Amino acid sequence: MSKFTFPESIRSRPVYGTLAPRAGSAHLFVADAHGAEAILDVATPEIMAKGHIIYLPKGEGFGDKLRALNPASFYAGPSFAAAEARLHRMLKDAKMGLQVYLAGTEGLMGQAQLAATDAGIPHTAIQTEHRGSTARRMQCVHCKGITEDVEIDPFQCSHCGLNLFVRDHYSRRLAAYQAVCIDAEDPGNVPASKGIYE
Amino acid sequence: MSGAEKIAVKVTEIVPLNDLVTRFKFERVDGGLLPTFSGGAHTVVEMQDGDITRLNPYSLMSDPMDQTAYTISVRRDDEGRGGSLFMHTRVALGDEMVISYPVNLFSLDLRAKKHLFVAGGIGITPFMAQIKQLERFNGHWELHYACRTPALGTYGDELRAHHPNETRIYYDDQDQRINLADLLEGQPLGTHVYVCGPKGMIEWVRNTAQADGWPREAIHYEEFLAPKPGKPFEVKLAVSNKVIQVGEQESLLEAMEREGVDAPYLCRGGACGQCETSVIDYAGNFIHRDHWLDDAEHDSGEKIMPCVSRFEGKTLVLDR
Ligand code: FES
Numbered sequence: 345m346s347k348f349t350f351p352e353s354i355r356s357r358p359v360y361g362t363l364a365p366r367a368g369s370a371h372l373f374v375a376d377a378h379g380a381e382a383i384l385d386v387a388t389p390e391i392m393a394k395g396h397i398i399y400l401p402k403g404e405g406f407g408d409k410l411r412a413l414n415p416a417s418f419y420a421g422p423s424f425a426a427a428e429a430r431l432h433r434m435l436k437d438a439k440m441g442l443q444v445y446l447a448g449t450e451g452l453m454g455q456a457q458l459a460a461t462d463a464g465i466p467h468t469a470i471q472t473e474h475r476g477s478t479a480r481r482m483q484c485v486h487c488k489g490i491t492e493d494v495e496i497d498p499f500q501c502s503h504c505g506l507n508l509f510v511r512d513h514y515s516r517r518l519a520a521y522q523a524v525c526i527d528a529e530d531p532g533n534v535p536a537s538k539g540i541y542e
Numbered sequence: 543m544s545g546a547e548k549i550a551v552k553v554t555e556i557v558p559l560n561d562l563v564t565r566f567k568f569e570r571v572d573g574g575l576l577p578t579f580s581g582g583a584h585t586v587v588e589m590q591d592g593d594i595t596r597l598n599p600y601s602l603m604s605d606p607m608d609q610t611a612y613t614i615s616v617r618r619d620d621e622g623r624g625g626s627l628f629m630h631t632r633v634a635l636g637d638e639m640v641i642s643y644p645v646n647l648f649s650l651d652l653r654a655k656k657h658l659f660v661a662g663g664i665g666i667t668p669f670m671a672q673i674k675q676l677e678r679f680n681g682h683w684e685l686h687y688a689c690r691t692p693a694l695g696t697y698g699d700e701l702r703a704h705h706p707n708e709t710r711i712y713y714d715d716q717d718q719r720i721n722l723a724d725l726l727e728g729q730p731l732g733t734h735v736y737v738c739g740p741k742g743m744i745e746w747v748r749n750t751a752q753a754d755g756w757p758r759e760a761i762h763y764e765e766f767l768a769p770k771p772g773k774p775f776e777v778k779l780a781v782s783n784k785v786i787q788v789g790e791q792e793s794l795l796e797a798m799e800r801e802g803v804d805a806p807y808l809c810r811g812g813a814c815g816q817c818e819t820s821v822i823d824y825a826g827n828f829i830h831r832d833h834w835l836d837d838a839e840h841d842s843g844e845k846i847m848p849c850v851s852r853f854e855g856k857t858l859v860l861d862r
Contacts (some may be wrong), residue, residue: 367753367754367755368754368755369727369754369755432766435731436731438730438731438732438756439727439728439729439730439731439756440726440727440729440731440732440733440755440756440760441584441726441727441755441756442731442750444754463655463731463732464653464654464655464730464731464732464733465731465732465757466653466757466759466760468757469757469758469759469760506731
């Protein structure tokens with residue numbers, strides 16, 4: 345899948361790079377859907393000998409290819425929530441020198457990065473590469489509820505039902521973008537939704 | 543002069559600790575409280591040595607929350623330019639001195655889950671304050687301290703008595719060495735390493751940690767360089783419209799101060815960046831000694847750090 349180039353934005357918006365192999369005592373990969381392709385691009389037998397992959401296929405069929413890399417451990421699961429306990433456990437047991445590689449959607453990378461920074465890795469030391477869907481994880485600033493995989497702007501909060509405007513303001517602490525009511529002054533006056541990057 | 547703000551103090555305690563190191567205690571002349579600081583901070587001590595004003599930075603090693611007094615430990619350097627000798631031989635109990643407000647270029651990263659300290663010789667001093675700071679909050683730390691001999695192991699006994707489980711001391715004369723590779727390898731995620739000691743030790747720790755995949759942000763070090771003597775040279779200061787001579791024994795910063803030129807500084811040791819000065823014109827060679835500018839900046843001939851760096855050649859014009 346070709347890579348998406350995000351438009352220039354404000355400073356709080358995360359910027360993603362391209363995974364590159366680094367020296368380390370162990371290597372942890374967390375990816376969803378097309379993020380697998382980024383792992384396949386960076387994997388070497390040396391890295392995979394000390395490599396651990398947590399993969400959320402989301403209907404994409406890269407599982408076998410990843411398994412064929414012969415990582416030291418491999419887990420595939422249905423959702424970040426399902427993988428989260430395992431991720432925390434791995435980070436808790438990890439030693440300094442662990443390299444973290446995140447690939448796939450912004451929501452997945454953001455949440456995995458939050459787990460890694462909570463475990464004590466500076467966020468600047470974590471590698472990320474965006475692949476696949478450009479859907480966002482959005483927090484409603486009014487009810488604080490989080491709506492996953494938002495692809496259109498404006499969208500309706502899945503918790504409180506307000507019509508929300510998709511902003512580029514990002515919170516690393518929440519691993520989510522902020523969404524603000526778009527028709528507060530004039531209820532019901534909501535422009536037609538379109539794709540976030542249209 | 544353009545350092546941090548100044549405080550008038552008097553010397554209230556002088557304790558020789560061993561052949562090389564003496565501890566000094568300062569209290570405010572007006573009897574008031576000193577500002578709190580954070581572990582790793584230093585103060586610049588002014589010494590009036592005849593016509594010469596010597597300004598040397600020293601790490602504060604007392605409890606950062608203790609506002610009644612500051613203490614520093616000074617290692618005598620017989621080959622140096624005389625600041626530490628002045629402290630050892632000319633400063634007496636009750637003397638009034640001027641010190642700067644604390645400045646911290648070596649603070650703890652409080653996001654760390656664990657703090658791993660590596661000290662060499664007098665490099666122990668910033669850790670003394672950091673340990674006191676961490677003890678207050680039940681911080682997780684560990685110290686590996688290399689010194690020449692037990693007799694020169696400044697504060698070794700005190701540290702071992704108070705923190706037997708956290709402190710490990712290595713004596714050169716007993717052929718004890720820090721096994722750095724093993725030490726770094728076993729550290730839990732979220733550990734930050736801090737190193738203060740001789741140049742070789744700092745390089746060793748930085749390089750080993752980096753090769754092991756430690757994030758740059760988790761590796762902290764402090765090294766203040768003492769200005770080294772060199773050939774005298776002439777400088778034109780464009781803003782002040784002065785031509786001044788830098789003597790063999792003084793630094794460019796000191797020469798500017800002697801001529802009444804207001805020049806900024808915080809560390810006087812090539813580490814903080816505060817004294818960075820633009821070069822307007824030059825014909826000759828820079829002797830860059832700081833570790834603030836990067837290699838490309840050193841080569842560019844556009845900047846100089848007057849606290850430690852020198853010049854050899856015909857013309858040097860600075861934007862100062
Ligand atoms: S005064 Fe700090 S680098 Fe010169």
